[in-house]
Amino acid sequence: MKFLIVLLVVAFGIWLWRSRRPPPPAGKPRSRNGLPAEMVRCAVCGLHLPLADAERSPRGVYCSKEHRRQIEG
Secondary structure, three states, rough: OOHHHHHHHHHHHHHHHHHHHHOOOOOEEEEOOOOOOOEEOOOOOOOOOEEEOOEOOOOOOEEOOHHHHHHHO
16 A cells, blocks of 8 residues: 555656646747748758758759869869
8 A cells, every 4th residue: 555655656746747847849940030941951961951051052952062062063
């Protein structure tokens, strides 16, 4: 009987602790206007990044100037 009471107290404590924690942050990157940012993939390494941070060219989208130079020469 004592074991059951201890188990209930521990379960209640865990529930109380979890219910008072702040919610986890959202997983999607946000743009400046609060909407989800459009994500693109680097043509060289495959890294996903927001379109606003990407290096763009007529041949594709890249994560850095170095990767853009690799493809464009």
